[in-house]
Amino acid sequence: xxxxxxxxxxxxxxxxxxxxxxxxxxxxxxxxxxxxxxxxxxxxxxxxxxxxxxxxxxxxxxxxxxxxxxxxxxxxxxxxxxxxxxxxxxxxxxxxxxxxxxxxxxxxxxxxxxxxxxxxxxxxxxxxxxxxxxxxxxxxxxxxxxxxxxxxxxxxxxxxxxxxxxxxxxxxxxxxxxxxxxxxxxxxxxxxxxxxxxxxxxxxxxxxxxxxxxxxxxxxxxxxxxxxxxxxxxxxxxxxxxxxxxxxxxxxx
Amino acid sequence: xxxxxxxxxxxxxxxxxxxxxxxxxxxxxxxxxxxxxxxxxxxxxxxxxxxxxxxxxxxxxxxxxxxxxxxxxxxxxxxxxxxxxxxxxxxxxxxxxxxxxxxxxxxxxxxxxxxxxxxxxxxxxxxxxxxxxxxxxxxxxxxxxxxxxxxxxxxxxxxxxxxxxxxxxxxxxxxxxxxxxxxxxxxxxxxxxxxxxxxxxxxxxxxxxxxxxxxxxxxxxxxxxxxxxxxxxxxxxxxxxxxxxxxxxxxxxxxxxxxxxxxxxxxxxxxxxxxxxxxxxxxxxxxxxxxxxxxxxxxxxxxxxxxxxxxxxxxxxxxxxxxxxxxxxxxxxxxxxxxxxxxxxxxxxxxxxxxxxxxxxxxxx
Numbered sequence: 001x002x003x004x005x006x007x008x009x010x011x012x013x014x015x016x017x018x019x020x021x022x023x024x025x026x027x028x029x030x031x032x033x034x035x036x037x038x039x040x041x042x043x044x045x046x047x048x049x050x051x052x053x054x055x056x057x058x059x060x061x062x063x064x065x066x067x068x069x070x071x072x073x074x075x076x077x078x079x080x081x082x083x084x085x086x087x088x089x090x091x092x093x094x095x096x097x098x099x100x101x102x103x104x105x106x107x108x109x110x111x112x113x114x115x116x117x118x119x120x121x122x123x124x125x126x127x128x129x130x131x132x133x134x135x136x137x138x139x140x141x142x143x144x145x146x147x148x149x150x151x152x153x154x155x156x157x158x159x160x161x162x163x164x165x166x167x168x169x170x171x172x173x174x175x176x177x178x179x180x181x182x183x184x185x186x187x188x189x190x191x192x193x194x195x196x197x198x199x200x201x202x203x204x205x206x207x208x209x210x211x212x213x214x215x216x217x218x219x220x221x222x223x224x225x226x227x228x229x230x231x232x233x234x235x236x237x238x239x240x241x242x243x244x245x246x247x248x249x250x251x252x253x
Numbered sequence: 254x255x256x257x258x259x260x261x262x263x264x265x266x267x268x269x270x271x272x273x274x275x276x277x278x279x280x281x282x283x284x285x286x287x288x289x290x291x292x293x294x295x296x297x298x299x300x301x302x303x304x305x306x307x308x309x310x311x312x313x314x315x316x317x318x319x320x321x322x323x324x325x326x327x328x329x330x331x332x333x334x335x336x337x338x339x340x341x342x343x344x345x346x347x348x349x350x351x352x353x354x355x356x357x358x359x360x361x362x363x364x365x366x367x368x369x370x371x372x373x374x375x376x377x378x379x380x381x382x383x384x385x386x387x388x389x390x391x392x393x394x395x396x397x398x399x400x401x402x403x404x405x406x407x408x409x410x411x412x413x414x415x416x417x418x419x420x421x422x423x424x425x426x427x428x429x430x431x432x433x434x435x436x437x438x439x440x441x442x443x444x445x446x447x448x449x450x451x452x453x454x455x456x457x458x459x460x461x462x463x464x465x466x467x468x469x470x471x472x473x474x475x476x477x478x479x480x481x482x483x484x485x486x487x488x489x490x491x492x493x494x495x496x497x498x499x500x501x502x503x504x505x506x507x508x509x510x511x512x513x514x515x516x517x518x519x520x521x522x523x524x525x526x527x528x529x530x531x532x533x534x535x536x537x538x539x540x541x542x543x544x545x546x547x548x549x550x551x552x553x554x555x556x557x558x559x560x561x562x563x564x565x566x567x568x569x570x571x572x573x574x575x576x577x578x579x580x581x582x583x584x585x586x587x588x589x590x591x592x593x594x595x596x597x598x599x600x601x602x603x604x605x606x607x608x609x610x611x612x613x614x615x616x617x618x
Binding site: 066075078 | 308310
């Protein structure tokens with residue numbers, strides 16, 4: 001009998017502890033599938049960050065390190081410079097990457113560090129109980145913006161891909177989502193492209209993935225996936241922002 | 254190259270010693286008075302096939318060191334007080350994850366931005382851990398450029414031996430001054446057989462995980478008790494100090510680093526002039542602190558005078574060591590001020606003739 005579906009070799013037997021309907025576990029699985037397909041598992045090193053994915057290190061079958069809040073790109077820099085033969089990636093949320101870790105992400109991108117960043121944008125701080133994130137949408141209610149995010153006092157959601165696009169050290173930059181099967185497949189392709197960019201030594205690669213957080217958003221998983229389409233996509237355009245291997249950026253908005 | 258004597262600036266001597274100790278990763282951010290070290294590493298690291306990164310901040314620097322150390326390299330950073338404050342986050346993680354690294358704090362006057370004059374006011378920060386959580390770092394207190402070299406090489410060894418950060422607590426004078434030094438030969442450092450826990454290729458072995466998060470009930474308590482056991486071993490085996498003219502001394506000085514240089518000169522001056530007989534205990538390891546030797550001396554010597562360029566920080570460790578067995582006085586300077594030999598001799602005389610311990614601070618009138 002031919003086996004057509006199974007657990008990726010790169011994933012450990014540890015059961016995911018994420019909430020029902022959360023995008024993190026899906027993204028971990030896609031990451032593991034890509035690593036398997038590229039045949040790079042034994043030389044992969046993952047960097048877990050702070051937030052819901054703090055235990056990402058437990059879900060994979062290769063070396064992992066847990067980093068301080070926001071510092072994963074600096075930690076990845078140190079590892080990659082010492083072990084350039086390894087494939088080094090970070091898995092970071094929006095609070096980690098776009099708030100406390102803005103300096104680290106900007107400068108590792110600008111240095112063109114040959115690392116891959118998997119950036120999960122669910123517009124909220126999940127682990128700490130649903131506070132306003134740097135990517136929280138205008139008007140969106142959170143536990144620290146109970147009346148909705150007001151730009152007058154809290155500013156606007158940060159568009160990370162648009163921010164990093166201008167840095168010459170960036171080799172690959174794409175924003176995807178995981179709210180329907182087509183987007184899941186596009187995310188997998190983006191992750192593969194990002195890892196290939198690192199394998200070819202071309203520079204910094206990042207995939208921003210719009211992800212649903214039913215618990216933090218206070219809605220059912222089926223409503224959360226629709227909410228991504230209705231509210232997040234209009235503000236966070238999907239598409240390839242930079243791919244130095246391609247001649248023209250291919251926007252798919 | 255061995256045994257060749259050369260004139261070197263303190264900051265550069267640390268850099269060369271680190272290279273010879275096998276350090277192949279340096280990340281740092283400019284701050285006075287330690288810039289010559291960062292600059293030296295930017296020149297030397299490429300020559301030996303190592304990595305130099307001028308980081309975007311001290312936070313990034315220490316976290317790059319965290320990553321490099323995790324991947325098995327001998328890694329270091331350096332800074333001065335304000336930058337070391339920022340690095341405390343990463344140092345706490347390094348201790349929690351049991352990663353070795355070496356760093357130097359070329360102390361300037363504080364608090365805040367303070368000034369760029371030499372000071373010892375980061376003693377508490379260094380010897381009490383410095384960041385959040387229950388931990389210690391190994392703190393070495395050099396007082397000459399030669400000792401900057403020797404203790405840098407020792408620092409890397411101790412860091413690896415105990416899988417814990419080790420540091421040099423210097424100051425602006427030590428970093429900036431030039432003195433003759435003899436460099437040791439470069440060691441042949443090969444991490445791979447020693448650091449079996451390091452990150453890398455997981456081919457043919459189980460995965461390695463480096464973390465400081467332990468959420469399951471009881472696991473952090475167990476881990477911290479393991480750290481305590483390690484720290485007790487450091488306290489047993491790694492205390493280092495120098496005794497100078499202590500045997501027949503009427504007043505025993507306790508001083509480290511630059512303050513100890515002045516104290517040593519005061520001992521010699523007073524003896525030469527036929528004045529009060531002084532001796533000196535110079536702690537070389539500030540953590541672990543040489544408390545046993547100070548406690549033993551206090552049994553025979555009624556008068557101890559602590560001389561430091563901070564407002565009674567090491568004083569507390571001496572008081573704890575002596576535990577009421579002798580009269581412990583203090584001569585303190587702060588904010589870049591230095592004690593003079595004459596002032597030390599004069600204070601020692603006053604301390605000896607006083608029934609109570611005295612505390613002498615700079616006059617600011």
